[in-house]
Amino acid sequence: MTKGWPNVGELVVCTVTKVVDFGAFVALDEYDNKEGLIHISEVASGWVKYIRDHVREGQKIVCKVLDVNPKRGHIDLSFKDVNEHQRRETIQLWKNDQKASKWLQFAADDAGIPPAELEAMKDKIRDEFGNLYAIFEDAVKGDMKAINKLGFSPKVVEAIVKVAKDNVKVPSVDISGYVDLICPESNGIEVIKKALKSANKGEEGGDGILVEITYVGAPRYRIRVVAPDYKKAENILKNAAMEAIEQVKKHGGEGEFHRHMEEAKSFQ
Template identity: 55%
Template sequence: MMDNNNNEWPNVGDFAVCTVKNVTDFGAYVTLDEYGDKEGFIHISEIKAGWVKYVRDYVREGQKIVCKVLRVDPTRRHIDLSLKDVNEHQKREKIQQWKNEQKASKWLQFVAEETGTDNKTMKNLKAIFSEEFGSSYSAFEEAAMYGMDAFENIKIDKSLAEKIAKIAQDNIKIPYVEIAGYLDLTSHAPNGIEIIKEAMKAADNTKENYDNDVKINISYIGAPRYRIKINAPDYKTAENALKKAAENVISTIKELGGKGEFYRHIESASV
């Protein structure tokens, strides 16, 4: 079995996924799912803002909840928690993160079985992923986007990298972001429409630098304005591709005797 954080303790201020084990008149005892089922306690004053008459009105045995860590005392093996200090957005975000890490743990277990890798090596790998990517799931996300190249700057066995990249690309849909800008393109030549079309084709040359990770689309809004839309794996790549594509279009139309201007936001343009 993979390590399940039996020796780790949460930090004050962390959000933790908990399972309610016992509800009393003065609070609720829970176990922290991500920390080897260590026990924590939610005092009645931390259940909900305002006066609480019956704790069981808000939590029940077996329920999964998200709590904020208030105090940690490893020597007494005691953790104080708050339920009221967690808003809905924080709850949803934490639950999704927890589910993602559960997926990553299962995938790593499969990797270990398929490659015959021992538990100590996999534990070290999880530590590396946490340090380099923030979490194991984030490492899989990077592998889904970039394959084995995601691990080129860290020490990891090639067979592990190959298996992780394969699992990641089979199971994770690469998240794409979309941004847009605007081009004003004009040409007073008799074949001005053809010149503008030729200039817009130059935007496609940008994709050669991104290994098919970037999609570029230009649509007509109304003379002389065109909308240039970029889909890419992340905002940094998208912004860079948008800038390069616009530069290619503008340089091409100028070479053909026309004019071109780029605006990141349409409200910045003067009509």
């Protein structure tokens, strides 16, 4: 859980604890179950006849923070100001943070870290990354720059990386394109083989990138790219195809890139 108080405008995950005629009381899950109030005017747009038609005890909801008064211990919230997209995204972030908290416990157990030190670790991670889940995303991708800034011992870092690799799946996209290659020279097959080898040189293996080229049927080859996002995948696919075509053209051949089977772009 996060210590302190939420900020005005922040979206927070809450559990409804009590519903009354004038509103609903909730516990803020991420803030040590501090109590907040949703006034009936902030439950839904328009007139609310039966408040329990909108919120009920035990329900997990997302609210927007309207006002915070630490001295009086008051937190005013709005349920109606949160749209469905914000609700889903905030709940997902909260779930990820819950999972990451358990994973950190696994890492702490493995590294022999006592509970008090674990809480201090969580505070450091939240200060650097904004949430607990992000450190595991970086760890599984091998991005250690921000992790090393935390100053954890090598044993702790090793435990975090191990837990990340066991539990986190790196997001990726998988796309394919096709390249037709023709070379009239007597050693044309060898030229094409070298061109295809050159096409994926230096791309595979970094940042979760995979480039795979397979034979479809003369003169067509399939180029498959797995990458963290579509923009990177599309660039790698196009560059690989262009490299193969350029290599073949140097030997008097020609090539044609097909992003999809039904669409072709010629580079003759």
